[in-house]
Structures are given as structure tokens and as C-alpha cells.
Amino acid sequence: xxxxxxxxxxxxxxxxxxxxxxxxxxxxxxxxxxxxxxxxxxxxxxxxxxxxxxxxxxxxxxxxxxxxxxxxxxxxxxxxxxxxxxxxxxxxxx
Amino acid sequence: xxxxxxxxxxxxxxxxxxxxxxxxxxxxxxxxxxxxxxxxxxxxxxxxxxxxxxxxxxxxxxxxxxxxxxxxxxxxxxxxxxxxxxxxxxxxxxxxxxxxxxxxxxxxxxxxxxxxxxxxxxxxxxxx
Numbered sequence: 001x002x003x004x005x006x007x008x009x010x011x012x013x014x015x016x017x018x019x020x021x022x023x024x025x026x027x028x029x030x031x032x033x034x035x036x037x038x039x040x041x042x043x044x045x046x047x048x049x050x051x052x053x054x055x056x057x058x059x060x061x062x063x064x065x066x067x068x069x070x071x072x073x074x075x076x077x078x079x080x081x082x083x084x085x086x087x088x089x090x091x092x093x094x
Numbered sequence: 095x096x097x098x099x100x101x102x103x104x105x106x107x108x109x110x111x112x113x114x115x116x117x118x119x120x121x122x123x124x125x126x127x128x129x130x131x132x133x134x135x136x137x138x139x140x141x142x143x144x145x146x147x148x149x150x151x152x153x154x155x156x157x158x159x160x161x162x163x164x165x166x167x168x169x170x171x172x173x174x175x176x177x178x179x180x181x182x183x184x185x186x187x188x189x190x191x192x193x194x195x196x197x198x199x200x201x202x203x204x205x206x207x208x209x210x211x212x213x214x215x216x217x218x219x220x221x222x
Binding site: 011012015016018019022023026042045046049 | 178179180183184187191199202203
């Protein structure tokens with residue numbers, strides 16, 4: 001299993017994963033969690049952008065896919081407990 | 095307003111060939127082309143290109159890594175604005191939010207400059 005996953009993900013696959021994470025982040029109803037998820041995804045992809053060897057890149061990629069599943073599950077759970085009031089950050093400045 | 099803009103865009107692109115009645119063969123495809131464009135219009139209306147360009151420019155100017163003075167209608171995200179491929183994904187997501195529609199992955203990959211973004215959004219009937 002580990003040997004099969006050693007091939008490095010392509011650029012397109014990585015960008016698609018990043019896009020999926022950002023899409024999932026947008027689904028959170030709570031401003032703070034939505035922004036945290038977006039920031040967390042962007043930071044992690046920047047941190048790992050220069051992974052040179054294939055196994056490390058493959059490991060980071062599969063970790064990212066796991067995190068995407070976590071985010072999808074949590075977006076669903078949080079939608080059941082959506083905050084009743086908006087965050088002050090979401091209010092439009094007059 | 096949007097409908098008027100769409101009608102103007104449609105009229106600007108429609109060309110009905112003037113054929114001599116003897117060569118009547120040409121009129122039938124023209125009629126069919128007219129029919130297909132009207133059904134396309136009912137699915138959604140196209141935004142005016144100038145308005146799309148203004149909104150795209152302001153989205154890119156508001157992106158935190160971009161220097162607003164460098165943003166021009168012909169700027170390339172990576173060559174002129176110094177953005178990397180991850181930033182480009184984020185900018186395209188910001189376009190989706192601004193125009194409230196979803197850009198499929200294979201189309202999002204092709205958007206690499208202000209011009210390609212404006213062309214794609216202006217040709218997309220769901221963009222609002």
C-alpha cells in the first residue's frame with residue numbers, strides 16, 4: 001500500500017486538491033472556522049510547495065486528502081449548529 | 095439592463111448572410127443559428143464585458159498579495175503580478191465568489207491572466 005502511494009502527485013492533482021479544500025472551507029457557516037480552514041489550507045500548501053522527493057510529496061498529498069475528508073465531515077456537522085448571529089467581520093461597513 | 099446588454103451583444107455577433115433567393119440553401123442554416131442563440135439566451139444572460147472587466151480588476155486589486163498599481167487589463171498573474179500557481183487558484187476562487195457561479199477545474203486551469211478571466215466570465219451565462 002505504502003509502495004503504491006509513493007508516486008509523486010502531479011501539479012494538476014495538487015492544485016485540484018487545493019481548490020477542493022478552498023471550496024469545502026467556504027461551506028462552513030461560522031466565519032472563524034471558514035477563514036481558519038482557508039488559511040490553514042493555503043499555509044500548508046505553501047509550506048510544502050518545494051518538496052523535492054517523491055515519497056515526501058506523496059505523503060503530504062495523502063495527508064491533504066485526509067484533511068479534505070475531515071473538512072467535508074466537519075462542514076456537515078457544523079452546518080447543524082450554525083451560529084445564530086453573524087461575526088462582526090462579516091458585517092458590511094456602511 | 096443585463097438583458098439589454100445581452101441583446102446588444104447578441105445583435106453584434108449575429109450575421110444573417112444576404113443570399114439571392116435562387117441560392118435559398120443558405121437561409122435555412124441562418125434561421126437555425128438564430129433559433130439556437132435565442133434558446134441559449136433563455137438559460138441565463140451574459141454580462142456586459144466592460145462591467146466584467148471592472149469587477150475582475152477590483153477583485154484582483156483587493157487580493158492581498160497584489161500591488162494595486164500593477165493591475166492592468168492585460169496583466170498576466172504570474173509574469174506581471176508575481177503570483178504563483180497557488181495564488182492563481184485563490185484568485186479564481188475570488189472570481190467565483192464575486193460573480194456567484196462555479197468555474198469547473200478544467201476551465202479554472204486556463205485562467206492565467208486578467209484577459210482570459212474577463213473573456214471566460216463574459217462568455218459564461220451563469221455569471222451574475
